Amino acid sequence: MSDATPSLIAGRYRLDELIGSGPTGEVWRGYDQRADWTVAVKVLDTRAATPEVLRQHAQAVARVIHPNVAMVLDVGDHEGAPYLVMEFLTGESLGEEVAAGPLPIVEACDLIGQAAAGLEAAHRAGVVHGQIGPDSFRRAGSGVLKVVGFGLTDQVPSDDGVRYRAPEVIDGRGGAAPADLYALGCVCYEVLCGRPPFEGSPEEVGELHLHAEPAPPSSHRAEVPGELDRLVLAMLAKDPAARPAGGEPVRRALAAIARPPRSQPGQSTAPQPHPATAPQAIPHPAPQVTPHPAPQSGQATPYPGGAPQTGQVASYPGGAGIGDTQAMPPAAFHDGDGPRKGDTAIYDAPPPGPSSNRRLFVQLGVALAAIAAVTVGLILWSGSRGEPVAGPTSSPTPTTSAPAPVPTETPEPSTSVAPIPTDPVGPTPTPKGTLANSVPPGGWVKWLGEFDKAVTAQESIGDIEPGAARKAHDKIRKAARKSLENHDGPALDQVAGIVRDLRKAQAKGDVPTSGPLADFLDDWKL
Template identity: 30%
Template sequence: MSACPVCGHAPLPDAAYVCPVCGAALGGPELRPGSELRAGRYRVEALLGQGGFGITYRASKGNETVAIKEYFPAGAQRRGNSVVLPAALRDSEQAFLEEGRVLARFSHPGIVRVHEAFEEGGTAYLVMDFLAGEPLGQRLERGPLEERELLEVARQVVDALSAVHAAGLLHQDLKPDNLIALPDGRVVLIDFGAARTFQADKTGNYDRVVTPGYGPLEQYGSQVRRGPYTDVYALAATLYALATGAPPPAAMDRVQGVELLPARKAGARVSARVEKALARGLSLQVSERPPSAQALLELLEGKPAARAVPGALPRPDKGASRTTAPTPAPADPVPDTAVQAGPALTRVRLAAQAILDLERGPARPAPPFDFVCPSCHQGEMREVREAEGCPLCAAPGPETFDPASRRCPCCDAGEMETVEAGGHLGCPLCARGQLRAPDTSGTLRCPACRAAELVNRVPDRRRCPHCREGHLEDRLDEHVRCPNCAVGHLKPYSLTRFLILHEERRRCDHCEAQWEVREAGWKLLSARGRLEDRLGETLSERAWRELSGRGFEGWRCGRCAAEWDALPGGEYRFAWAADSSPLLGRAMLPAAWAKLAYRLAPERGSHACPACNAEFELAAGRMRFLRSPAGFLTHLLDREYEPRVWQGLARGLTQPETDVQCDHCGSEWDDRGEELRLLSPGRGPALFVNGTVFRREALGLLARGKTSGRPGALCRNCRAEWDLEEQGRYRLVRPGQGAGRAGETHTLEGWQQRRLRRRDPRPGLSCRRCHAEWVTVAPDLWELSEAGRSGRRPAGTRLSARDWRLLAGGKQSPGDGYRCEHCGSELTVQPGGRLRQTHPQPGDTRTLEEWKRLGRGEALPGEVERLRREAEAALREAVVSGEWALLDEARIFPRPVYLSERVLFSVRARAARRRNGEFEPNEPGTLWFTSRRVLFDGPAKTTEIPLERLERAEAQGAQLRLRRNDRERALVYFVDGFRAVFSLGAVRVETGVRAPELAELVEGLARGG
């Protein structure tokens, strides 16, 4: 025998959560063994585990063992048989049920099967297969897996993932703890709480659900492109952890430089093929990963992987098992026999309790109160005082809605600071320095070792490479070179004959060869040398010039008269010298001729470092890195940049493309005019990946904390960020560390409404907990414009400010009066000084002395009869409104039920047939009433009437007539009716339910009641 630790009441039921006398809590947050769900259909046996959002139990369903997952997030409280959820998480209850709907779509041996999902006691439950196995995360405690075991796990998980992906879903939380190894060798995938639909190669809005080490880089964002390759990364990370004993580094850490060790270096006993496949699957770049889980398996097994577009739906393998296709699992035909505790049943219970107390008298001495509660006879009726707080949920407040406020709607602690475009070219990494062009002035230092100045080994670029003493001058020939000697020039002169005949001729000033100029060309008259055999030949001027092999432009040494001709490619050919030279006829670039003038090989650099012997070539305003004997800057060998770039590297820059540098953190940037590209973070924080491009006008915004680079607002407290859009609207782009959903767009006034979750834009009050809203109609009159989550008052209720404050003090009905601290019964002062019972239901009006007599257990004349009539009326209302569920457990609902459907009760009935214009009973059967349909189950046929197809329900005597809106004639049934019974101790309350009440019930269900 157990007793309450607070009031000492005994005995206590084994499954009790609270003491029935004082209401003290008797256990922890979990359901106690022996608790029943769904009106006894499931019986809790033991606790399996508890996480951040739910509690899992082992339960029995007859002779079958199942697992039941209860939605119980952090902050929830258990009160009696019900769960009270925090207001901010009530919307998440539907997401919990969505997990059940997702799993109900599959019938696969590798995916946990869900039997049903239902809501009860203020929360939600999922009934699943009980997996008597071991999570692979727990299996790792005994050591890593061998390659054979690892591949077997991979095959089964790939089979399950292929079914998930083929259905257009992503698991998004694959890890060893979500894989259960069963004794028969099967591996089952569980926990689909993060599963979401996706479209191949499309960007969508996703929740940021990620487990560090197992989530890829794209899973850290909300508006990103995801696909099967997202789960491929998690699968590769899971196999890596199973092979090495530890998960890989988080994707964000890898971006910042944390190295991913190869699997075998990390201790895995696998082949090089498996190690390479895991590395491919763990690639940060989507394009480098296998596009599907099947492709990763082929790499693991050494099969040639088919190339596919990343993000596309995987094609089913011809040899794959048929179980990989998602087959919707049929819902079990489970009748809902739960009793929903509504207001009508509450009135029945209170009236029956009052009758029981009056008939048996006080069970214990009267409490030492002057005014004992006449309803429960235990609590004290105290006068209610005004209080400051929410009248509906008693939360502190409510808060006054101020449209001009700039409070942050995400954290409710900081301010929305507006940030405009423009300003300085600030550094977005350190937010302290400015981006300026690096100083590259001064002497040319070595960019390799940065220890010495470069020595110019070719100071005079025009020194003659032949005599090495003269200076090369630019040469531009006025006359054609002699094709006979290739040295002299053909200069014109005239010869006069017979006084009037003039001949124009050309003569070489070196070898005296002569040509006569004619209209047909130049005729060779005399020559000694290589053209002796061509005397008398006539060619064009251009042809003779080409025969010389010389050009008009070039160099000439002022000392030795050696000559070089300029060639079209920028080279110069050594054409002539007074003495012989091995370089005659050779063509090289000007820089090479300059090096030869200083006895330096052409392939050596014109500048060298005396400290590290690095060599550079400086020519035509460009400087090329040629040699690095000490091994410095080897990645820049053969690179060519302007000297200022090399000077910047010599002064501390790390990237040759750097155009501007932060004067505080040293970050380096490539200036592209309208855009700047990040090259190196320097000493600043690595907030962005190298290569990120920013608009020039956005850098000032980034430096002030606007990571999106657009004008808007930000909160310095939680780092939430908004972008300013058209018409003064602000779009939330980053919730920061507070609450919020990226993509929401409101004006500044609208964000204040959003902060309070207020729908009404008019001035008034708002409750942050239950989201109720009031409008100040007059200084002393408040109107409830939004009822909030508590639903204790309908929208449109107008009360004085005093009455609302009385509600905040605990009184549920308006007006001064008394309230019982134990059962909540209330008495309100009426005109004339009498007190009327106003809560939990309207009651009699009595004097204060009469209520005190009832509280002491003294019965007033006719009180028991009056309470019994009230109890019977309330019980009838409970049946008609659907609060009461009566069902013979030996009879099963003949059709599968929907997840959101409740089976109310059934009655014996006969389907009618029409004879001679009259209806008479014919086929016997059972008439079922649910929250979605009316169904007649007979031996010959089953007739179903969906409530959305019901036009009218009426009763004539024992006949229940149901008329569909898509049929002309009505369906008529003769119902026997039934009697609803409510027992409390020796008090028994009964009421009959006939055809008129059933017609009223069906009409109410069809209207959505």
């Protein structure tokens, strides 16, 4: 196909611009004439494999549903060549971002963590990427990083791609999920240092992957913390069994490095080393304190799936593996422990301010006290004039006497306390339409895309329970597929289920009642 001559696939997908190509085929910026939106269309190359193998590959990739994986909207055949229709990502790839220089430490941890989460979802679905490099991860318009460009695992790596290939792939043993983690470690190294772990000609780089140990990232960039050094070197272990057990442990470890957890109220605000990556102990001069034993050269941390073979790694308390970020009280550390140069320290955030209702209760108490004081004063004043004062009677049932007459010149006590509102939620917003009676503007697929973006926007501000967000993403994308297959009835049933689940989650407090997702839910009613 020529990028100068747009073609039409399946009678609905117009190919407008060739935006990429690789061993498995071409990727086009396309336009879905039925759904009225821009898509990415990957036409698989039958020279890479048989049509049946390519078709199975396309169907396998379509089964991977995760916020950090580019969503497959449709699969099919065009003139004997299988194709995939995917969401069109408008952001830059990691390769394009790194071309401008290494990324900040926290941003690098966040992006590689998202990449690890996407690969974990693919591996759980039985799909191995096999062709990972910096351009295998691209941002959506919302800023979320997504895995793209799944390849065929038995393809020979290109000269450029050998910089990110695991030793077992280079020597012909074949690649699996651990090979993807090794390649992700190479990408993480480049994002941090602006260069991959090994450089040279393709032949030289291949030999280095097989036999050489990479230098720690901190040798190229001093501010890389020690625990990040250890994690990257563990991902680059020669033995696949010595690498982290999966993408999820990598994601958790990176999250702990980028955003150490806050200490509990009442704990010391002094910097503390993260419990999952406790540094070597520094002997304290006091005789009663016993320092932690320092690991010997080559001694490894018990990571899930095995121990890394390079670098000096401190043991985790209790044998915790990469990504185990369970909280430990300060008492778990000896007085002599201190952070090693480059390790990440934890600083307490300021305590939360008083509740917004506190001022109202204070004002109410002051007003009641003023009323009581004026009442007592009136009673005493009446008694001084010889007028009867109400008191207890012999009746077992208490009675309340009428107050003494109040002189006209004495002002009545003020009770101008603002009433507590009975409806804190406010008026119910007027919905834009009823889903059962009208099709949203642009069609169901476009509407579901906006729904998915609203969930992602809520995630970006950290104000939604991760499990609830993940379930919403999965169900929204399943509904989109049903709509693409012209099953609008089942798609609407799926949407109704999503909305009901989110409303229940709001009642439980897992989903907020304000924000981009709540606004979207309020715009439509079932």
